[in-house]
Amino acid sequence: MNKITPRTLKGFRDYLPETMIPRRKLIETAARVYQSYGFSPIDTPALEYLEILTGKGSDETDKQLYRFTDHGGREVGLRFDLTVPLARFVSQHINELGTPFKRFHIATVWRGENTQAGRYREFMQCDFDTIGTWNVSADIESTLVIYDLMRAIGFERFTIHLNNRKVLSGLLEKLDLADKTVPVLRALDKIAKIGYDKVLAEMCETAQATETQAKEVLQLATLQGNNDDILRQLETLLAGSEKGTSGVADLRAILNAATAVGIDEAHLKLNVSIARGLDYYTGTIWETFLGDLPGLGSVCSGGRYDNLTGMFTNQPLPGIGASLGLDRLLAGMEQLGMISGIRTPAPVFIPYFDKERLHDYLKIAAQLRAAGIGVEVYPEAKKLGQQLKYADRKGFAYAVIAGSEELDRGICQLKNLSEQSQQEVLLEDLPALLITL
Amino acid sequence: MNKITPRTLKGFRDYLPETMIPRRKLIETAARVYQSYGFSPIDTPALEYLEILTGKGSDETDKQLYRFTDHGGREVGLRFDLTVPLARFVSQHINELGTPFKRFHIATVWRGENTQAGRYREFMQCDFDTIGTWNVSADIESTLVIYDLMRAIGFERFTIHLNNRKVLSGLLEKLDLADKTVPVLRALDKIAKIGYDKVLAEMCETAQATETQAKEVLQLATLQGNNDDILRQLETLLAGSEKGTSGVADLRAILNAATAVGIDEAHLKLNVSIARGLDYYTGTIWETFLGDLPGLGSVCSGGRYDNLTGMFTNQPLPGIGASLGLDRLLAGMEQLGMISGIRTPAPVFIPYFDKERLHDYLKIAAQLRAAGIGVEVYPEAKKLGQQLKYADRKGFAYAVIAGSEELDRGICQLKNLSEQSQQEVLLEDLPALLITL
Numbered sequence: 125m126n127k128i129t130p131r132t133l134k135g136f137r138d139y140l141p142e143t144m145i146p147r148r149k150l151i152e153t154a155a156r157v158y159q160s161y162g163f164s165p166i167d168t169p170a171l172e173y174l175e176i177l178t179g180k181g182s183d184e185t186d187k188q189l190y191r192f193t194d195h196g197g198r199e200v201g202l203r204f205d206l207t208v209p210l211a212r213f214v215s216q217h218i219n220e221l222g223t224p225f226k227r228f229h230i231a232t233v234w235r236g237e238n239t240q241a242g243r244y245r246e247f248m249q250c251d252f253d254t255i256g257t258w259n260v261s262a263d264i265e266s267t268l269v270i271y272d273l274m275r276a277i278g279f280e281r282f283t284i285h286l287n288n289r290k291v292l293s294g295l296l297e298k299l300d301l302a303d304k305t306v307p308v309l310r311a312l313d314k315i316a317k318i319g320y321d322k323v324l325a326e327m328c329e330t331a332q333a334t335e336t337q338a339k340e341v342l343q344l345a346t347l348q349g350n351n352d353d354i355l356r357q358l359e360t361l362l363a364g365s366e367k368g369t370s371g372v373a374d375l376r377a378i379l380n381a382a383t384a385v386g387i388d389e390a391h392l393k394l395n396v397s398i399a400r401g402l403d404y405y406t407g408t409i410w411e412t413f414l415g416d417l418p419g420l421g422s423v424c425s426g427g428r429y430d431n432l433t434g435m436f437t438n439q440p441l442p443g444i445g446a447s448l449g450l451d452r453l454l455a456g457m458e459q460l461g462m463i464s465g466i467r468t469p470a471p472v473f474i475p476y477f478d479k480e481r482l483h484d485y486l487k488i489a490a491q492l493r494a495a496g497i498g499v500e501v502y503p504e505a506k507k508l509g510q511q512l513k514y515a516d517r518k519g520f521a522y523a524v525i526a527g528s529e530e531l532d533r534g535i536c537q538l539k540n541l542s543e544q545s546q547q548e549v550l551l552e553d554l555p556a557l558l559i560t561l
Numbered sequence: 562m563n564k565i566t567p568r569t570l571k572g573f574r575d576y577l578p579e580t581m582i583p584r585r586k587l588i589e590t591a592a593r594v595y596q597s598y599g600f601s602p603i604d605t606p607a608l609e610y611l612e613i614l615t616g617k618g619s620d621e622t623d624k625q626l627y628r629f630t631d632h633g634g635r636e637v638g639l640r641f642d643l644t645v646p647l648a649r650f651v652s653q654h655i656n657e658l659g660t661p662f663k664r665f666h667i668a669t670v671w672r673g674e675n676t677q678a679g680r681y682r683e684f685m686q687c688d689f690d691t692i693g694t695w696n697v698s699a700d701i702e703s704t705l706v707i708y709d710l711m712r713a714i715g716f717e718r719f720t721i722h723l724n725n726r727k728v729l730s731g732l733l734e735k736l737d738l739a740d741k742t743v744p745v746l747r748a749l750d751k752i753a754k755i756g757y758d759k760v761l762a763e764m765c766e767t768a769q770a771t772e773t774q775a776k777e778v779l780q781l782a783t784l785q786g787n788n789d790d791i792l793r794q795l796e797t798l799l800a801g802s803e804k805g806t807s808g809v810a811d812l813r814a815i816l817n818a819a820t821a822v823g824i825d826e827a828h829l830k831l832n833v834s835i836a837r838g839l840d841y842y843t844g845t846i847w848e849t850f851l852g853d854l855p856g857l858g859s860v861c862s863g864g865r866y867d868n869l870t871g872m873f874t875n876q877p878l879p880g881i882g883a884s885l886g887l888d889r890l891l892a893g894m895e896q897l898g899m900i901s902g903i904r905t906p907a908p909v910f911i912p913y914f915d916k917e918r919l920h921d922y923l924k925i926a927a928q929l930r931a932a933g934i935g936v937e938v939y940p941e942a943k944k945l946g947q948q949l950k951y952a953d954r955k956g957f958a959y960a961v962i963a964g965s966e967e968l969d970r971g972i973c974q975l976k977n978l979s980e981q982s983q984q985e986v987l988l989e990d991l992p993a994l995l996i997t998l
Contacts, residue, residue: 141603259941
């Protein structure tokens, strides 16, 4: 029989244990934080009717869709994000769900885009959203979620950049540039990349702003000082604009609440130059940067949007939420040495040392597991050296070594595999000792 | 703009919180047990080259495959199980993985089959396997994993049915029926459904066995007594067959080890009539039944196979593993009242009672979360009654109610929402008290 070459499709990848273990841990951490705020898990199908996926997508996402005709002649596609499925889900079930509805969704999405460094055609998204309330307390809570997420993952140095789209919209209304919002935003979004002068030029060109108007808009991007200083300058700049003033009030409410629960200003920075791309967001927006790797880009982004479900129903439902960039974060954590390279989820290894004493090894393992300690028993009575080499390769922390003589005396040798140190331990004391290590 | 009807494809479904919460819990329990034995998480792409998926599949699975041509003109398909991807994964990475390789894989698979009651076109599999060892200690360990899984999920009454394919193969060799193994197995597998006489008839007809031969085979299915009695009868029946004797020895080794670690015979029953369908398995096999719902079918099944990777390489790799039937188990747990219907992952609810005191509510919530207690703060300062109705609907266990007066005194009312009882608690004592409840 001809052999088939075992291979994965271009843009797709296998997750081996050393990659999957930290990935799983990150996903579990995110789920734990989301749940600690009352966000419920949900899931939706990977396949949806094509019309649902293409209904609101851009030409860009339409081109990237994995689509086909199924056995029943239906036009279907693989989801390319979790936002369109959320909109469909909420529209379909809102009477059963009620509002406010808080959900998180950690799931795979597919995009047949050109594969570049670090871009895959299959990846996971990790979103949380609160649907059905305009109250700023949801904006506050979501900010706290992002902060807790970053801390729970293990970061000390990070900054959540906070803005509100109503600030800019209010200013543009005041300047009679409201109908130019999209080109102005597009230009402003590039300030970190291309600088003040080029953004100014782009605004005059594509948004037909006068230089005076463009400069007033760009004032926003050049405000100086701490959060309080900037808030005060914004209040002056936007005086008379109802929308702008309301945006500043939301920002103040979020910053005040963050201070009240003890979040340091180093972690939450008002930054009126972030715009998060196009015209989806309508209020609060966030981007989150690692202090040690600012060039990595935002690792947690999102914001408030007015009308999630417009494609499906006339009942307008607002929402607010953000998405943790799992792959980007894992790449950053690897660069920062936060990923161990361990290939086993269990810390303890028991060599199958004496062929006749398997039951003893199984009993020791069962006792450790009952104490919540993961343990692997080697499945073959090979030479001890070979078994310990296996343990080293996998990255176990400890080996529990016992031959007939030790077992008869009720003891074992507990070996610390990274330090290569060893101590004699009574078997009955082993679970309690390992828990403290 | 025309509205699009929000709907899911036939055979696909959304998971709402009350369904997803127990589902997630079950998946986490399985992952925890697998990891406690040193099984590592892995993942593989949902999409594979079609030739990989069709290489070993039956006509049945081929017909059910979701397949299409991708943007690059490749013939691709959605995985229909986790075994074919495991074979591909192991063949591709074995030098890096080394043996023994122990992995678990909990992931979605797709089959475009006819939808019947309880059958979906998208479902999750939950497999664990040990690759690369013929040693019976892997068979022993896998049996312990199944036992621990069932206990960890919360079952007291269940029976793991244990058999070994070498017992029947040995007997068939002895009876010169070895070339009829597949039809004999097919017939024997139906004994619980169609009874002794019909199986006897089918064996004579489709396997061309004589009645004497068929009756000897059926002796296997009618052995009586406890595990030890049956082992002794098997030893006599198979005397002279090397293969059969080796199968009985494996069974004895597993049963002895299970007894040694304290597993009651009520939970592990030698049952030589189970065959697990076709000719994939070659040694140990298991099926697991709930004591209170035997008619549900097996909720955890699997066995030992000789050659996982034959489709891809000439290097033969044996494996042993089993699969937890998540959907069947959840259906069973629902029937048994083991599923609560709760729609929130957080036990504590804080009504937004006094509009001016949001910061206080946020601080209480933060303190509870720091103690590991999930808590949701209602996002709008609505009437208390409305908020408590929301809390009831969601199924929160406790509400922490505090107005200005209580907050100023440093206290709150802790309300048990199911008992409708209430007590006054000092805010500083709240985390410690809730942990004990």
